[in-house]
Amino acid sequence: MVVENNIIIEALWVLLEQVPDPEIPVLSILDLGIVRDVQMHGEQIEIIITPTYSGCPAMDAISMDIRLKLIENGFKDVKITSILSPAWTTDWMTQEGKIKLKKYGIAPPKMSGNSSDSSPVCPQCSSADTKLLSQFGSTACKALYQCNDCKEPFDYFKCH
Amino acid sequence: MDQLINYILHLADSNLILTQRNAAWCGHGPILEQDIAITNITLDLIGQSRNFYQYAAKLINETSGKEETEDSLAYLRTEREFKNLLLAEQENGDWAQTIARQFFYSLYQYFLYEKLQHSKDEQLAAIAAKSLKEVTYHVNWSSEWMIRLGDGTTESKERLTNAVATLWPYTGEMFLPANYESAMIAEGIAVDVIELKNDWIKKVTSFFEEATIALPENGFMQTGGKNGVHTEKLGYILSDLQYLQRTYPNATW
Ligand SMILES: [Zn+2]
Numbered sequence: 001m002v003v004e005n006n007i008i009i010e011a012l013w014v015l016l017e018q019v020p021d022p023e024i025p026v027l028s029i030l031d032l033g034i035v036r037d038v039q040m041h042g043e044q045i046e047i048i049i050t051p052t053y054s055g056c057p058a059m060d061a062i063s064m065d066i067r068l069k070l071i072e073n074g075f076k077d078v079k080i081t082s083i084l085s086p087a088w089t090t091d092w093m094t095q096e097g098k099i100k101l102k103k104y105g106i107a108p109p110k111m112s113g114n115s116s117d118s119s120p121v122c123p124q125c126s127s128a129d130t131k132l133l134s135q136f137g138s139t140a141c142k143a144l145y146q147c148n149d150c151k152e153p154f155d156y157f158k159c160h
Numbered sequence: 161m162d163q164l165i166n167y168i169l170h171l172a173d174s175n176l177i178l179t180q181r182n183a184a185w186c187g188h189g190p191i192l193e194q195d196i197a198i199t200n201i202t203l204d205l206i207g208q209s210r211n212f213y214q215y216a217a218k219l220i221n222e223t224s225g226k227e228e229t230e231d232s233l234a235y236l237r238t239e240r241e242f243k244n245l246l247l248a249e250q251e252n253g254d255w256a257q258t259i260a261r262q263f264f265y266s267l268y269q270y271f272l273y274e275k276l277q278h279s280k281d282e283q284l285a286a287i288a289a290k291s292l293k294e295v296t297y298h299v300n301w302s303s304e305w306m307i308r309l310g311d312g313t314t315e316s317k318e319r320l321t322n323a324v325a326t327l328w329p330y331t332g333e334m335f336l337p338a339n340y341e342s343a344m345i346a347e348g349i350a351v352d353v354i355e356l357k358n359d360w361i362k363k364v365t366s367f368f369e370e371a372t373i374a375l376p377e378n379g380f381m382q383t384g385g386k387n388g389v390h391t392e393k394l395g396y397i398l399s400d401l402q403y404l405q406r407t408y409p410n411a412t413w
Contacts, residue, residue: 051207051290053203053204053207053294054204054207054208054210054211054287054290054291054294055203055204055205055206055207055208055210056203056207057203083286084211084283084286084287084289084290085282085285085286085289085290086289087286087289087290087293088290133193134193134194134196134197135197135297135300135301136193136196136197136200136201136297136301137196138196140200140203140204144193158297160293
C-alpha cells in the first residue's frame with residue numbers, strides 16, 4: 001500500500017510538471033517552486049501550494065489548472081491547500097526554470113543572499129551593464145530594466 | 161477572542177481602504193510606469209488584506225457560528241465597524257499627496273510587520289513575514305518619490321510640503337493603541353505600536369533631510385479610526401466600494 005501510494009505520488013508530480021504558470025507559460029508551477037507537498041489521504045489527493053505574492057491574481061488560476069489537470073487524469077477528489085509559511089522565495093525556483101526564463105527574455109532572479117545592488121544581466125546580449133527603469137513591471141513579480149549595450153528593455157524577475 | 165478579531169480587522173481595514181483610494185489612480189497615473197507601480201502596490205495591499213480577512217472570518221465563524229467570508233467583511237460592514245487608520249481614508253489629492261500617504265503608511269507597515277512576524281499568533285506571523293517582502297519594495301519606491309518631489313522643482317517641493325502638512329495630523333494615530341490592541345499586546349500577539357514611533361520618526365526625518373523638506377511640528381493629532389470614528393471621507397469610499405453588494409445583494413461573478 002505504501003509502495004503503491006509512492007508510485008501515485010510520483011505520477012502526481014509528473015502531472016504537476018505539466019501545469020504552466022499562467023503569466024509566464026514557459027515555466028511550470030514546479031519550476032516556480034510553489035508546490036510544497038503532495039499528499040494522499042485515502043482517495044483524496046491534497047496539493048499544498050504557497051502563493052508567490054499576496055495579491056498575485058494568478059494563484060486562483062493556478063489552483064483551477066491543477067484541479068483540472070488531475071481530474072483529467074482520473075483523480076476525482078482533489079483538495080488544494082494554500083499555506084503562507086514559510087513564505088515563498090525566488091530561491092525555490094529551479095535552475096532549469098531560471099534557464100527557461102532567460103531564453104524567454106526575462107532576466108532570472110539572483111539568489112537572495114547576493115548583494116541586491118548589482119544589476120541583472122541582459123537576457124538578450126548577456127551584458128552586465130544594465131539600468132533600472134522601474135521597480136514595478138508588467139506583473140507583481142517583475143521589474144523593468146534596460147540594457148545599456150544593446151538598448152533593449154527587459155523584464156527582471158525580482159528577487160523575493 | 162473579540163479583541164483578537166478586532167485587531168485583525170483593524171489590520172485588514174487599513175489596507176483595504178488605502179487600496180480603494182490607490183485604485184482610483186489606475187489608468188490615471190502621471191506616466192505608464194508609475195501607473196503600473198501604484199497599482200502593483202495596491203495589488204499587494206489587497207492581497208495582504210484578503211489574508212487578514214480570511215483569518216478573521218475563520219475566527220468569527222468558529223466562535224459565533226456565523227457565516228462570514230472575506231467578502232462579507234469587506235462589503236457588508238458599516239462605517240462605524242471599520243477600524244482603519246484615518247490616514248488610509250484621506251484623499252488622493254495630487255500625486256504628491258498620494259506619495260506622501262503611501263510613504264507614511266508603507267514605512268509604518270514595514271516596522272509593524274517586522275515585529276508582527278514574531279507574533280505568538282502563528283497565522284498573523286505568517287501573513288506578516290510574507291507581506292514584509294512586499295512592503296520593503298513599497299518603502300523603496302515611495303521614499304524615492306519623496307526625495308524626487310522634495311528635492312525637485314519649486315512646484316514639486318511646494319506640492320509635497322502641502323501634502324505633508326495635510327496628512328501629518330493623521331500620522332499620530334498609528335502609534336496610539338486602541339483598547340483591543342493593548343489587550344493583544346499584553347498577550348504577545350499584537351505589536352506594541354508605541355515602540356515603533358521612534359524608529360518611524362527617525363527614518364522619516366532622514367528621508368525628509370534628503371528630500372530637503374521640513375519635518376512638521378508635532379501638533380494636534382487626529383484619532384478615532386481604530387475605534388470606528390472616522391472622517392466624513394470614509395462614508396463616500398464605502399458607498400463606492402460596497403455599491404454593488406448593497407444594490408444587488410448576493411450578486412456574484
Ligand atoms: Zn543587452
